[in-house]
Amino acid sequence: MKSPVDWEDIRLFLAVARGEGLSAAARQAGSSPATLGRRMTALERSLGQRLFVRERLGYRLTEPGRQFLVQAEEMEAAATGIERWRDGQSPRRTVRISAGTWTSWFLARQIDALWSPGEPWTIDFVAANARLDIARGQADIGVRNRRPEEPWLAGRRTGDVAFAVYGRRGGRLEERWIGVTGDGAVTPSARWVAERHAAATVVRGNDPRLILDLLRRGVGRAVLPCFVGDADPELDRLQEIEELRHQQWLVLHQDERRHPAVRAVIERIVRLMRDNRALLRGEGSGPAV
Numbered sequence: 001m002k003s004p005v006d007w008e009d010i011r012l013f014l015a016v017a018r019g020e021g022l023s024a025a026a027r028q029a030g031s032s033p034a035t036l037g038r039r040m041t042a043l044e045r046s047l048g049q050r051l052f053v054r055e056r057l058g059y060r061l062t063e064p065g066r067q068f069l070v071q072a073e074e075m076e077a078a079a080t081g082i083e084r085w086r087d088g089q090s091p092r093r094t095v096r097i098s099a100g101t102w103t104s105w106f107l108a109r110q111i112d113a114l115w116s117p118g119e120p121w122t123i124d125f126v127a128a129n130a131r132l133d134i135a136r137g138q139a140d141i142g143v144r145n146r147r148p149e150e151p152w153l154a155g156r157r158t159g160d161v162a163f164a165v166y167g168r169r170g171g172r173l174e175e176r177w178i179g180v181t182g183d184g185a186v187t188p189s190a191r192w193v194a195e196r197h198a199a200a201t202v203v204r205g206n207d208p209r210l211i212l213d214l215l216r217r218g219v220g221r222a223v224l225p226c227f228v229g230d231a232d233p234e235l236d237r238l239q240e241i242e243e244l245r246h247q248q249w250l251v252l253h254q255d256e257r258r259h260p261a262v263r264a265v266i267e268r269i270v271r272l273m274r275d276n277r278a279l280l281r282g283e284g285s286g287p288a289v
Helices: 007-019 022-029 033-047 063-086 101-109 182-186 188-197 208-216 260-275
Strands: 052-055 058-061 093-099 121-127 141-144 153-161 163-168 177-180 201-205 222-225 235-240 246-253
Touching: 007 022, 007 033, 007 058, 007 063, 022 033, 058 063, 093 101, 093 260, 101 121, 101 208, 101 222, 121 260, 141 260, 153 260, 163 208, 177 182, 177 188, 177 208, 182 188, 188 201, 188 222, 201 208, 208 222, 246 260
Parallel strands: 093 121, 093 141, 177 201
Antiparallel strands: 052 058, 141 246, 153 246, 163 222, 163 235
């Protein structure tokens, strides 16, 4: 007869899975890496499943580990709900939406279409150019530029997104460019500028809003999503970049798509994207930035 799983081991498992290793988890849990390692080995033995692949740079979840993570997070949420109930607080589900900076900006500006104060859930916007791991609970909904390939993820296409070169309206159109540095440099639009106009790039910024401010000042040209550039009365579209046009997909974990809060937010995002399809495709204007 197998012994029951200790909740403390589950709590430590969550720390290791989210920290992708023992060192970060040990700091969070107030334990030593060696102790955490022994507890994870004991947990795997009690479950009869290998939860992690031990690598030189950290711990990576196996497929059983990802499945166990979903169950562990449900237990964590239930425990949090009990604590809030005990303390007289009303538990509210948080729906975490991960998207690139500009898409997060677009969704935040349309918050009234996604959420209202009477909803039994809250929304967290997580702006990130790198993909967050939905399987590990870093986000509930991801807005991505391609269909998900992982079998545990579900996807729903919302349309296309267009990109173009912009400059200040009425400004001088010398061949000067504004580039992107830092985390934002990984995006296809940032790479497009870096690969074709590195020699003519006169200034760079690590925050897309800095790029927009520099554009408005007439420093140079830059690439923006059309739903940003076309909506700005201070900018002129100079050239659409067809090769940067991409599909837009909403991605979520198979186990989460039936949760009422997640399902409601998904449907509202789909409706919002549909209502703004022309703007996203570069075929219409929108409200001023």
